[in-house]
Amino acid sequence: MVKEELIARSPLRVFETSIHGGLGKGNLGVLTSRKGVGKTACLVHIATDKLLRDHHVIHVSFSQNVDHVLSWYEDIFEEISRIKHLEHARDVHDEIVRNRVIMNFSQKDVAIDQIISSLRAMIVDGGFKADAVMFDGYRLSDDNCEDLGRIRDFAQEMDLEVWFSVSALSEDVPYDEFGVSAPVKELCYYIDVLIGLTFVDDHVALTLVKDQGEEVQKHMSLKLDPKSLLIMREDEPLQT
Amino acid sequence: MSDIKNMRNIGISAHIDSGKTTLSERMLFYTKRIHAIHEVRGKDGVGATMDSMELERERGITIASAATNVNWKGYSVNIIDTPGHVDFTIEVERSLRVLDGAVLVLCSVGGVQSQSITVDRQMKRYKVPRIAFINKCDRVGANPYRVKDQLVQKLGHNAVLMQIPIGLEDKLEGVVDLVSMKAIYFDGPSGEELREEAIPAHLQDEAMAKREELLDAVSMFSDELMEAMLEDQVSEELIMDAVRAGTLSQELTPVFMGSAYKNKGIQPLMDGVIQYLPNPTQVQNIALDLDQDEKEIVLESDPSKPTVALAFKLEDGQYGQLTYIRIYQGTLKKGDELYNVRSRKRFKVGRLIKMHADSMEDISQAYCGDIAALFAVDCASGDTFTAGSMNLSMTSMYVPNPVISLAIKAKDKNAQGNMAKALNRFSKEDPTFRTYVDPESSQTIIQGMGELHLEVYVERMKREYRAEVEVGQPQVAYREAISRRADFNYTHKKQTGGSGQYARVAGYIEPLESDEENYVFENSIKGGVIPTEYIPSCDKGFQAALEKGTLIGFPIVGIKASINDGQYHPVDSSDMAFQTAAIGAFREAYRRADPVIMEPIMKVSVEGPTEFQGNVFATINQRRGMIVSALEEGAFCIVEAEVPLSEMFGYSTNLRSLTQGKAEFTMEFLKYGKVPQSISEELIRAYEQKRRDEAGK
Ligand SMILES: Nc1nc2c(ncn2[C@@H]2O[C@H](COP(=O)(O)OP(=O)(O)OP(=O)(O)O)[C@@H](O)[C@H]2O)c(=O)[nH]1
Numbered sequence: 023m024v025k026e027e028l029i030a031r032s033p034l035r036v037f038e039t040s041i042h043g044g045l046g047k048g049n050l051g052v053l054t055s056r057k058g059v060g061k062t063a064c065l066v067h068i069a070t071d072k073l074l075r076d077h078h079v080i081h082v083s084f085s086q087n088v089d090h091v092l093s094w095y096e097d098i099f100e101e102i103s104r105i106k107h108l109e110h111a112r113d114v115h116d117e118i119v120r121n122r123v124i125m126n127f128s129q130k131d132v133a134i135d136q137i138i139s140s141l142r143a144m145i146v147d148g149g150f151k152a153d154a155v156m157f158d159g160y161r162l163s164d165d166n167c168e169d170l171g172r173i174r175d176f177a178q179e180m181d182l183e184v185w186f187s188v189s190a191l192s193e194d195v196p197y198d199e200f201g202v203s204a205p206v207k208e209l210c211y212y213i214d215v216l217i218g219l220t221f222v223d224d225h226v227a228l229t230l231v232k233d234q235g236e237e238v239q240k241h242m243s244l245k246l247d248p249k250s251l252l253i254m255r256e257d258e259p260l261q262t
Numbered sequence: 263m264s265d266i267k268n269m270r271n272i273g274i275s276a277h278i279d280s281g282k283t284t285l286s287e288r289m290l291f292y293t294k295r296i297h298a299i300h301e302v303r304g305k306d307g308v309g310a311t312m313d314s315m316e317l318e319r320e321r322g323i324t325i326a327s328a329a330t331n332v333n334w335k336g337y338s339v340n341i342i343d344t345p346g347h348v349d350f351t352i353e354v355e356r357s358l359r360v361l362d363g364a365v366l367v368l369c370s371v372g373g374v375q376s377q378s379i380t381v382d383r384q385m386k387r388y389k390v391p392r393i394a395f396i397n398k399c400d401r402v403g404a405n406p407y408r409v410k411d412q413l414v415q416k417l418g419h420n421a422v423l424m425q426i427p428i429g430l431e432d433k434l435e436g437v438v439d440l441v442s443m444k445a446i447y448f449d450g451p452s453g454e455e456l457r458e459e460a461i462p463a464h465l466q467d468e469a470m471a472k473r474e475e476l477l478d479a480v481s482m483f484s485d486e487l488m489e490a491m492l493e494d495q496v497s498e499e500l501i502m503d504a505v506r507a508g509t510l511s512q513e514l515t516p517v518f519m520g521s522a523y524k525n526k527g528i529q530p531l532m533d534g535v536i537q538y539l540p541n542p543t544q545v546q547n548i549a550l551d552l553d554q555d556e557k558e559i560v561l562e563s564d565p566s567k568p569t570v571a572l573a574f575k576l577e578d579g580q581y582g583q584l585t586y587i588r589i590y591q592g593t594l595k596k597g598d599e600l601y602n603v604r605s606r607k608r609f610k611v612g613r614l615i616k617m618h619a620d621s622m623e624d625i626s627q628a629y630c631g632d633i634a635a636l637f638a639v640d641c642a643s644g645d646t647f648t649a650g651s652m653n654l655s656m657t658s659m660y661v662p663n664p665v666i667s668l669a670i671k672a673k674d675k676n677a678q679g680n681m682a683k684a685l686n687r688f689s690k691e692d693p694t695f696r697t698y699v700d701p702e703s704s705q706t707i708i709q710g711m712g713e714l715h716l717e718v719y720v721e722r723m724k725r726e727y728r729a730e731v732e733v734g735q736p737q738v739a740y741r742e743a744i745s746r747r748a749d750f751n752y753t754h755k756k757q758t759g760g761s762g763q764y765a766r767v768a769g770y771i772e773p774l775e776s777d778e779e780n781y782v783f784e785n786s787i788k789g790g791v792i793p794t795e796y797i798p799s800c801d802k803g804f805q806a807a808l809e810k811g812t813l814i815g816f817p818i819v820g821i822k823a824s825i826n827d828g829q830y831h832p833v834d835s836s837d838m839a840f841q842t843a844a845i846g847a848f849r850e851a852y853r854r855a856d857p858v859i860m861e862p863i864m865k866v867s868v869e870g871p872t873e874f875q876g877n878v879f880a881t882i883n884q885r886r887g888m889i890v891s892a893l894e895e896g897a898f899c900i901v902e903a904e905v906p907l908s909e910m911f912g913y914s915t916n917l918r919s920l921t922q923g924k925a926e927f928t929m930e931f932l933k934y935g936k937v938p939q940s941i942s943e944e945l946i947r948a949y950e951q952k953r954r955d956e957a958g959k
């Protein structure tokens with residue numbers, strides 16, 4: 023299939039519909055779950071879908087090594103193009119990587135102001151017109167509300183949407199049936215869209231816990247395929 | 263003859279400025295090859311011994327690799343210090359080609375940097391076992407533990423600490439040896455006196471923990487050690503044997519540390535070289551038998567077998583014309599006759615020499631495993647020499663393609679002759695340096711790996727050959743390529759008096775999928791519509807057409823040309839006619855195949871203080887660059903980007919002024935990428951203008 027068709031038929035259209043046309047600029051969306059359920063995969067798939075639609079994406083990570091992040095993107099793209107038989111995959115790939123920048127912060131306790139100032143430098147000085155910022159592995163701490171406030175202001179100023187994948191600092195906190203931990207729940211007020219990920223049978227289910235400001239508990243008709251690590255429509259067969 | 267098992271051939275390779283030459287200087291000093299230490303860019307103005315070239319000393323960088331021989335504890339060690347700058351990457355390639363082991367130097371602050379990755383790739387290419395040395399532990403921000411983790415994460419090494427530091431930064435005192443579990447201090451004005459003591463109390467636990475890690479990692483390589491560990495009977499020998507086994511199999515990287523500049527940790531590193539890096543018999547070397555369809559032949563480190571040697575480096579320096587050779591098999595004596603397999607010429611070995619830093623020693627013979635030099639031999643770098651007339655060729659080394667070119671013109675008649683001599687010599691010495699005369703402009707063009715590379719040769723022409731030249735603007739090596747398939751059906755017909763010329767070829771051209779090959783020819787002619795004898799003529803014609811594209815006159819790459827129909831004339835067809843037809847056919851199809859201009863894209867890595875990050879982003883943005891990633895570690899950041907080479911001229915000046923000289927960058931060739939439309943049009947316009955101008959002359 024060609025790129026346009028791939029975009030039109032993407033399960034992420036279902037995703038967007040369930041959150042009323044997408045997250046929207048100036049808004050904050052959060053993917054959350056226990057460790058190792060597939061937040062990063064979801065985040066990278068959402069980002070890749072944006073890239074395919076010529077959006078510019080900044081991916082913020084907090085690991086030691088940007089190569090890991092790069093290979094996430096490579097793998098997800100590879101899977102999409104393989105499963106959907108994407109034509110001219112190489113050219114599409116080369117085109118979309120131009121719209122992606124990875125910003126990595128190695129220090130665990132880097133201040134939000136520093137992150138924002140670096141993002142600003144990338145957008146303003148680097149001339150990178152970001153449409154979305156994806157924070158992968160954003161750590162929760164005590165002053166998170168304030169941080170989230172800052173990020174929201176920045177998102178509104180720069181007219182971009184912000185996605186986070188969030189896990190709790192420790193695994194010892196209580197989680198609800200949708201994969202949302204108690205500390206994340208406390209932040210719910212500051213978040214526009216909150217999606218919880220949980221293992222159900224042979225796949226990962228996505229539950230919309232907060233939808234554009236409204237607290238709901240809506241099954242998303244989507245799943246994450248544990249093999250390809252792609253988001254799929256619920257009725258699509260899993261990759262074996 | 264000294265025992266071959268007591269021989270080591272090692273290279274020192276790393277990111278630019280990580281301290282390779284400074285380290286080599288210490289090695290020369292501690293082995294008493296030199297009697298005083300001179301620093302790179304030192305206040306005494308002498309310059310490091312291994313950086314013997316005037317230009318190297320002035321600039322404080324290594325340009326050419328230098329080979330030297332030292333003796334350490336009864337072992338004869340050939341050391342090759344290589345340059346870190348990518349423009350001279352061929353020096354690293356050829357050194358690694360002939361070495362048995364290597365020391366990968368890393369900066370304790372910078373860690374695994376962009377060039378470390380490149381050098382590591384080169385070491386893997388030649389399957390060279392290596393040990394790592396984390397240098398500059400005296401610097402502010404030194405963190406050898408972090409660097410060791412990066413070896414694991416970024417390079418995928420199974421790296422193990424052989425030592426831990428005693429103090430860091432300005433408190434660096436020495437190292438704890440995790441094998442002997444002793445603290446080692448380096449006393450005396452130049453750290454020449456080793457003092458062993460018990461491990462300081464505050465480091466006891468740390469040392470125990472790291473030793474456990476070491477044992478766990480290396481016990482994989484020795485059942486004996488594994489058993490001894492269970493019985494609590496571990497001996498130093500057992501550990502060292504296991505580390506050696508792991509290192510030789512290239513599955514383990516022992517990590518040493520210290521500060522070359524502060525004279526700390528060098529002697530243990532040299533012990534490590536002896537202990538863990540292979541002797542020549544522990545490395546398999548393969549030659550190709552040209553008489554047997556390039557069959558692989560394993561050479562034997564046996565001095566009584568027929569001689570096989572590789573000329574890996576030519577140097578025209580203070581001692582005259584030297585050819586460095588590595589002997590792989592047999593013995594070489596003064597007066598022996600050798601056979602140059604490439605040129606098929608025989609020559610007599612005149613003087614045979616052993617190089618020592620800044621002096622040389624005449625020797626009467628050299629044995630397999632060793633590195634020596636010959637005087638005034640006419641050959642090119644990479645030639646294989648054999649005894650008798652064995653048609654063996656050592657497997658070749660990887661030679662990257664030049665990406666930049668420069669037009670040069672001699673200032674006067676005298677310089678003209680000298681320039682020709684210099685160019686001839688340089689292209690023999692350095693396979694990444696090329697030169698030709700452009701037939702259209704009759705300008706002499708030199709090509710190389712980067713601005714610095716060519717700058718150095720222009721400077722050397724002036725200093726060593728008294729050839730003053732004027733240089734033009736550097737030009738990047740563009741290429742042309744097609745975007746889609748196009749058919750051709752072309753007839754070449756000419757009737758001039760007597761016999762005419764006739765040939766018709768039909769088929770198609772299309773882009774090649776992989777960039778492994780530049781050109782593929784396919785013959786699908788059926789029923790002899792083009793006689794077999796003229797098929798090679800078509801092939802030749804296409805190749806001729808590829809040499810110069812019609813867009814901007816650069817070579818065309820990535821083409822598959824296929825012929826499936828044609829016609830000939832019993833009298834008027836000829837080799838020439840089919841060649842001409844193929845050229846015409848190609849040009850006809852080329853126009854319709856959406857030809858594009860490709861340019862070299864560089865992988866650029868900029869390192870500097872985070873406060874200047876915005877400025878760095880801006881410089882890349884202004885240069886049509888694409889930022890791939892920005893990595894922040896507190897006050898320090900690394901920006902990785904892909905930028906067209908044509909936009910990188912003058913970058914160092916620009917970067918320096920925007921960052922108060924606090925940021926540094928390195929770049930290396932990454933790939934060819936399509937030139938954007940607007941720039942492509944500009945290039946085509948300029949090319950057409952140039953052709954008009956030349957035609958008008
Ligand atoms: N602080 C500190 N500086 C060092 C150390 N080793 C080398 N240097 C300095 O680092 C600079 C570069 O050293 P070189 O030895 O020329 O580095 P190199 O790796 O040979 O450089 P190239 O050959 O140009 O790639 C010099 O100014 C040295 O004095 C060290 O252990 N500590």
Ligand SMILES: [Mg+2]
Pocket residue numbers: 282283284323324343344345346
């Ligand atoms: Mg050097």
